[in-house]
Amino acid sequence: MESDPTPILQELQALAEQGRGFFQSLTRPGWRLYQIGILLGLFALAQLGAWALYGRLYGWLRAREGWPMWRFRTGLILLRRLRIILLVILAWVTVWAMREVTWPSRSYLVAIGATLATAWLFVGLAARLVRNPFLRRLVTWGLWVYVTLYVVGLTEEAAALLDSVRLGMGDLQLSALTLLRAAVVTGVLFTGARLIATTSAARIRRDDDISPSMRVLIVKLLQLCLYGAAVFLGLKLAGFDLTGLAVLSGAIGVGLGFGLQKVVSNLVSGVIILLDKSVKPGDVISLGDTFGWINALGARYVSVVTREGKEYLIPNEDLITSQVVNWSHSNEFVRLDIFFGTAYADDPHRVRRLAVEAAASVPRVLADRPPVCHIVGFGDSSVDYILRFWIVDPSEGLTNVRGAVFLALWDAFQANDITIPFPQREVKILPGSRLAAAPPD
Template identity: 60%
Template sequence: MDQDPASPGIAEQILALLGEGRDLAEMFLTPGWRQNQILIVLGLIVLAWLMRKLTAARVQDWTRDREGWPKYRLRMLVQIRHRLMLIYFVAGSWAVYAVMRQVTWPSRSYLVGIAATLATAWLVIAFVSRLVQNRSLRRLLTWGLWIYATLYALELTDDVVTFLGSVAFQMGDLRISMLSVLKAFLLVAALTTMARLLTQSATRNLQSNEDMSPSMRVLAIKAVQVTLYGIVVVTGIRALGFDLSGLALVSGAIGVGIGFGLQKVVSNLVSGIIILLDRSIKPGDVISLGDTFGWIDSLGARYVSVVTRDGKEYLIPNEDLITSQVVNWSYTNKLVRLDIDFGAAYGSDPHKVRAVAIEAAKSVNRVLSQPNPPVCHITGFGDSSVDYTLRFWITDPADGLSNIRGNVFLALWDAFQANDISIPFPQREVRHLNDPTRLAERPADG
């Protein structure tokens, strides 16, 4: 680590800070108004603790009775209930500070004002930090802001800033200090929170825009996320003092190496962008890819989530959807034609069989009667039956194909039973060539 020769050494600064802390402690322990203010603050803390004990149960019961409130209000009530003691202390300290300012000298209420200011800052930070969803990041941000608020209220920020600025390491012309790292961290944390809030707001607005297709909505959401979080990363790097223009050549060489190593990842990313642009596949479509049949739940940057009828969720790489043959059952429309084959006995009138089969198909709920009604055709004369094909249309392939075929077969069975139409089965005649009775009937050779 290097330090500026003109600035005092780290050891000297630490000793100076310890000396100021010792002087501050002696000042508080000396009898007088400073000590009285400390006792007042301690009394307010005890009073706030007693108030929390007396009212915590009532506040909890009142919170539980708030049925039908939005979730964000209920979360706010929970946070308030957890910080009742701090809220009571803030209210009490400001009230005491206001009274003391009126009845005595301002210097005799100075410490009470500092305590009230600190408590208020801690309370505000505790509520504002809830905007950060990541627990670890929220904890670091909360403690960092609390420490800064404490140093600011005690007027120790200049000394701490000087100390943090002196602790640094040198890399060529680049000097990175603990102060710059701390500033970069706080800046990135704040920008990340803002980016997340803006992304959520943009996502809600884009998803409710009916003028855009589902695939274009996903593409716009991804573009907003990449732009906002890209700004956060670049801003954090610049806050540390790095010159991004000097990294252009190095980043280009690194990019070539990474490109070979992450060829599949890049291919999936590009394929995902192509899918979003040409709108060949969008959320809600019913597709078949190999043995996978289901509907698209979401489009990701690397894969597509396909949910099947049995509840399984397949993550199919975007590249497979570009290079493989995909059946999109709902690309232009959701009309799907299904065929089922059956046979009827030769003794049954084929005209009647066709009419009964069509009416049976129409009786099933999901089968369309208009604009494409069911049709039935003779496809051949088999060994044991006349062969037929029944064709019908549906508009909800996502609800399953096997179940609708099964329902149509059941309807055919019931209709054939009601109209005396038999469904034959193959019959075979078996002869035993070595039957003794037949051998006895054969004439003798001669």
């Protein structure tokens, strides 16, 4: 930190002198002291009113069945700020009453307190637009400090104090005021970019003329452009010289290229997946032992949810370099095969007809693509068959529909005396063996 301590001490001394003079004026007998007492009394009344009304209002809010979620959340946000809302109302009513019955100067401090309470209330409500908890807290406290200094008329002195604190890095000189202004401007622009991105993304996702993969790609590109523009524009408006950052960003890019090869590979693979439309949200895929449907396409990974409720985060690079079975790439039709066998004594023509009827009786089996049954071989113990049928909803599961068809086959064979054989072995005892010579029990 390279800065001359003399200007900082001078600014601190000037602020201390103003603060001491202000507080000394408050302690003198007169209307200023009375106004301080009025403000303390209003705060106490607001606290008592919040204690008395919170439980009733919360119960009333919980009883509002059928309300949309956004309205219920808005009610909770206002309810949590009940004390300051009551303080704002009481303070402005008091200011109005005092100005009606006495001179305006005798309500000066009460008006300042009402203005501060109102500003703090609106800052707290506006900060809810920032989703990140740390950034929201930073923006809230920063705006509270700024509006307080603005109302009491100390913005110029505070700005001079912050500007006197400087950080030097070669030819680059940054003051605390510049950093604070950059943080505030960037935060405001970032919040605005998030609101625009959220609204635009919702409209893009509702557009059925755009394929699901292209919707994801457009949303990602829109977010990247808006957030990037917010950061660079915020730094530019705050007074940063961005030309000096070009060389630094290039060096950082080279270092990241070597150290984060896998991350960059996954990012590039994600863009390729979105462009070639090989997979999209809702597709049912198999990758190794993982079978499920795609829940979301991320910048680094693809979220796949299985029938067991497990969510696998598969790197995008694996979807590019590995063999992936997409059960619903071009259409939703999926053919399933099951194998079974019957005894040689059973008529194969009858077995095939019963098998087709049994498969067709399962609700998920398609009727417009009827099942078929063929003999595939003559085994040691049975005549072997294959039963093929089609479904159109692989995301609902494959094992369950196979089980339903097997159960229908069992019922049909039991009702028509069709035998499902199992391997049998005959054991012959040769003459002269020990078992043959052994006396019977």
